Every structure is written in structure tokens, then in C-alpha cells.
Amino acid sequence: xxxxxxxxSLLAADFGNLQRDIxxxxxxxxxxxxxxxxxxxxxxxxxxxxxxxKTVQQxxxxxxxxxxxxxxxxxxxxxxINQGADLVSVHYEACTHLHRTIHHIQDLGAKAGVxxxxxxxxxxxxxxxxxxxxxxxxxxxxxxxxxxxIENTYKKIAExxxxxxxxxxxxxxxxxxxxxxxxxxxxxxxxxDVLVAGNAVFSAEDPxxxxxxxxx
Numbered sequence: 458x459x460x461x462x463x464x465x466s467l468l469a470a471d472f473g474n475l476q477r478d479i480x481x482x483x484x485x486x487x488x489x490x491x492x493x494x495x496x497x498x499x500x501x502x503x504x505x506x507x508x509x510x511k512t513v514q515q516x517x518x519x520x521x522x523x524x525x526x527x528x529x530x531x532x533x534x535x536x537x538i539n540q541g542a543d544l545v546s547v548h549y550e551a552c553t554h555l556h557r558t559i560h561h562i563q564d565l566g567a568k569a570g571v572x573x574x575x576x577x578x579x580x581x582x583x584x585x586x587x588x589x590x591x592x593x594x595x596x597x598x599x600x601x602x603x604x605x606x607i608e609n610t611y612k613k614i615a616e617x618x619x620x621x622x623x624x625x626x627x628x629x630x631x632x633x634x635x636x637x638x639x640x641x642x643x644x645x646x647x648x649x650d651v652l653v654a655g656n657a658v659f660s661a662e663d664p665x666x667x668x669x670x671x672x673x
Contacts, residue, residue: 462651464489469655483518485665496527500600514541531558538567546570579616587624597634606635618648641671
């Protein structure tokens with residue numbers, strides 16, 4: 458049975474004390490460490506290249522969940538896996554040959570996820586759902602942390618769950634954007650398996666306790 462997994466996003470960490478924040482996550486009840494990679498083209502922001510991944514690889518003791526918000530992700534998935542990514546998720550909207558990219562990630566030994574922007578219908582995954590290990594539903598428009606949660610996400614979780622079940626898929630459902638203590642339980646109840654939390658964790662007075670509360 459799938460459990461409630463929390464994946465704190467390093468996008469909200471203190472970059473001047475990144476090792477300290479990763480060590481905090483190592484000792485917390487966090488299940489995964491989420492890394493948001495942005496290229497300034499697919500999304501209007503830039504973050505986290507390979508040097509940052511090297512730091513994550515050196516210090517992380519948890520499952521590393523890499524979310525590529527970049528154009529032509531197929532050019533870079535191998536290097537991210539070489540730099541320690543356990544799971545690489547690519548955007549449906551950014552992949553011309555999604556099936557090929559998903560299987561390339563898996564052939565390299567990592568788990569493969571597909572990401573949907575808030576305006577992309579779940580039905581677009583019908584032909585790939587049986588192949589992926591995870592579906593990441595963006596609950597904000599990607600590019601920046603601290604945005605307001607989009608309520609339509611609950612409907613998309615239900616639709617994704619139905620699609621997974623009807624295709625005998627074992628894919629996890631991950632939700633990213635505006636996740637906090639107030640909506641975590643409701644998101645899990647709706648069918649999410651993994652919650653990405655950035656500001657809610659790293660802006661908290663007690664990040665470890667916040668992670669613990671999200672799992673209750």
C-alpha cells in the first residue's frame with residue numbers, strides 16, 4: 458500500500474546554507490528531496506544546474522526527486538541521473554517524443570514521471586499512463602514558489618486516479634504548488650501519494666515538525 462510521502466522542495470531552502478538544510482531533511486520524516494530545475498525558457502525563472510545537483514548528491518540521504526521545467530529535457534536526463542536523481546519528471550508540454558523520453562529515463566535506471574501544467578487535461582496522459590512511475594500535477598503555474606494553490610487540482614487528482622486504475626497502472630500521484638499544513642490531509646484523502654512542499658516547510662519555525670504534521 459502506498460503511504461503519505463512528503464517531498465520538501467529545495468527551491469525554498471536557504472542557498473547559503475544548503476548543506477545544513479539538506480542535513481535537516483535527512484534527519485526529518487521527509488521521504489523525498491525535491492529538486493526544481495528551471496531554464497528560463499519553459500518557465501520564467503532559472504534555477505539549479507548540475508553544480509547544485511552535485512551538492513545534493515554529496516549530502517542527500519533521501520530519495521532525490523528531480524522535476525525538469527525545461528525545454529528539450531531529453532538532452533539532459535542522463536546527466537541528472539548521473540548526478541544522483543532517483544526519479545526524473547518531465548513536462549508533457551515540453552516533450553515532443555514523450556514515450557521515448559520516459560523509457561530512456563527508465564533504461565538509465567531511474568524512475569520516470571510526467572508533469573501536467575494546471576491547464577493541461579489529464580486525458581492527455583491516456584497513452585502514456587501505463588508506462589510512467591509517477592504523475593506530477595502542478596497545482597500552481599510553474600516557475601516560482603509561494604503561489605496560491607489552484608483548487609481545481611482536487612478534480613484533477615480524482616481524474617488521474619481513475620485513469621491509473623482503469624489502465625492497471627502503478628503510478629504515484631504527486632502534487633506540487635501551494636501545499637501546506639492546511640490542505641495536506643485533504644490532498645492525501647483525494648488520492649495524492651506524494652506532496653511537494655517548499656515555503657510551508659522552509660519558512661516554518663520548526664520545519665521538521667511541519668513535515669511531521671503534513672503526514673498525519
